[in-house]
Amino acid sequence: MTTELMTREQYVAKMADEWREEGAIAKEYRILFGMTIAEVANGIGVSASTIGRYERGLPVQSARLLGSAYFLFLEKRRMLTEPTDTPHDKFLKADFLIDWDGERQVIKKREYREVAEINTGDIALDQELAKSFCEKAGGSYYFVY
Structure with missing residues (x-):
């Protein structure tokens, strides 16, 4: 049994729908929290253009790491703004x-x-x-x- 390696183009094509969905969800939450692309970018230490590409589902370097940082940043923002008493x-x-x-x-x-x-x-x-x-x-x- 052999495993064929994918080209970059094949990998991007395979992942495109998943990336678009994840980016759309991230954008939806960002807007829900009333934040700009620049605020998120500054909060996690990347450029605003990288966040824009991520939200549109385009390939970005270290996409999994960026996605994790993005959602952790939004969660931190939620914790600091929602009224809770824990x-x-x-x-x-x-x-x-x-x-x-x-x-x-x-x-x-x-x-x-x-x-x-x-x-x-x-x-x-x-x-x-x-x-x-x-x-x-x-x-x-x-x-x-």
């Missing part, structure tokens, strides 16, 4: 993270830059003060401990 979603959306290091409440900006510490000796009071700090700063918060 702890994971609250963590992802929080502007501040409040942590307990064994001695004090440590408040960090999302970039993990420490912005305040609180240690009154009363953990319940420290928690209230940490929440108050975040609210006054105009940000959402999440306790990571």
Whole structure:
């Protein structure tokens, strides 16, 4: 039993319908989330023309990898924009993270830059003060401990 190798043209012809369908679905979701081609391209680190080709079902380099990155990017966008109340979603959306290091409440900006510490000796009071700090700063918060 021998296996014949396909030429590039044969492979493209074989995959064309699958690529068109996948690209159309990707475009539909992108539009549903109110995003531009440029936003998706920037979010996953490729050119806008590559995204345009992918959405039209045309051959693109590393198509499977690009497709995975595209849909993961859209899923991340969905998680950050849809109102949900799971702890994971609250963590992802929080502007501040409040942590307990064994001695004090440590408040960090999302970039993990420490912005305040609180240690009154009363953990319940420290928690209230940490929440108050975040609210006054105009940000959402999440306790990571």
